[in-house]
Amino acid sequence: MSGSGGSVDAIAVETDSLNARPTDAIATPDSASNGTPRTLFPGSPALDGLRTADGSSWPELRRRLPARWGRLWLDIGLRYLMLALGLALACAVAARFGNGFGLVAAPFVAVWMGFWFASIVLFIHEAAHYNLHPDKDKNDRLAGNVICVLIGNDIKHYRAHHWKHHLYLGDTADTEISYHWAPTLRFAIETMVGVHAWRVFRAHRNAGLDAFPKASARSRNTLALARGIVFHGAILLPIVLAGWWSAAVAWALAVLVVFPYLSALRQQLEHRSPDAASDVDYTKVPHGAVNRMFGGDPFARAFGCAGFRRHLLHHWDPSTSYTRFDELEGFLMQTEVAPLIDGARTTYFAAWRVLARG
Secondary structure, three states, X not given: OHHHHXXXXXXXXXXXXXXXXXXXXXOEEEHHHOOEEEOOOOOOOOHHHOOXXXXXXXXXXXXXXXXXXXXXXXXXXXHHHHHHHHHXXXXXXXXXXXXXXXXXXXXXXXXXXXXXXXXXXXOHHHHHOOOOOOOHHHHHHHHHHHHHHHOOOOXXXXXXXXXXXXXXXXXXXXXXXXXXXXXXXXXXXXXXOOHHHHHHHHHHHHOOOOOOOOHHHHHHHXXXXXXXXXXXXXXXXXXXXXXXXXXXXXXXXXXXXXXXXXXXXHXXXXXXXXXXXXXXXXXXXXXXOOOOEOOOOHHHHHHOOOOHHHHHHHHHOOOOOHHHHHHHHHHHOOOOOHHHXXXXXXXXXXXXXXXXXO
């Protein structure tokens, strides 16, 4: 990674330069090694060096596999429906039985809403890789209006941050840090009271991701945050004015407690090594790249939507739409890397049971 570090940092900070698709996940010739294929992504093989028995290569197949846009937007729409049903239930309980009973029910409804809220936010990764729409400008506008507005983020800012995660997975320069901690009860409490949110904020700040050199980038971030505040205000204000404040509490719990915890937990299950030690600071000591493949049961499909249940594939080829992961996995299982994929297969519960030991 050291050979390309300077250009990577420039791309990551200068988000205005990301109008074109960033480097594809397939390996590129390394001039320093006489054209030997290499990959920028830790833990990933050089995909363009792989061939099936009939001589097919992934780059050739990939060019014939555009994202299935209809399936993608159906997935997003269904998750919004689940979220809306949860909010409607919270309002109905407050209206019918009063805020006292609504407050008792609020934590349970918050888990439902927080689950689907987190599920929707996962699609920001598809947006970061230009997989919401074939037109890049429309992709970013849709990302801002449909996904990023939920968390007050700007897609160009997020894209810079997210690409550093792919480039430095498991390294001390990784911009994602939740997998540095084990999914213990203590971590759950720290996440729910905001301690871990501060860690994440501090890590992003130290990575230089909030110090954009261009005024336009800073303005985008401010506008994105303002839009997020307005979005949540537009949801909460009518509910409070109607007197259903217990439903507002449920929404706040979903967004401020359940969503951050589930997001951190998912990342831990995807990337934390079972050999990781709880007393090691992985911002100073490399953790190592770890990726997993989770099952296809209904829970995994919901919790790990947008392709995250097959997270290894996402890190091996980030620019491929999750709607084409069947084809990607099918190709890889016909190559010499099939044992690596099978070795990474597990379930969310099995991974949690091992990692929760600390």
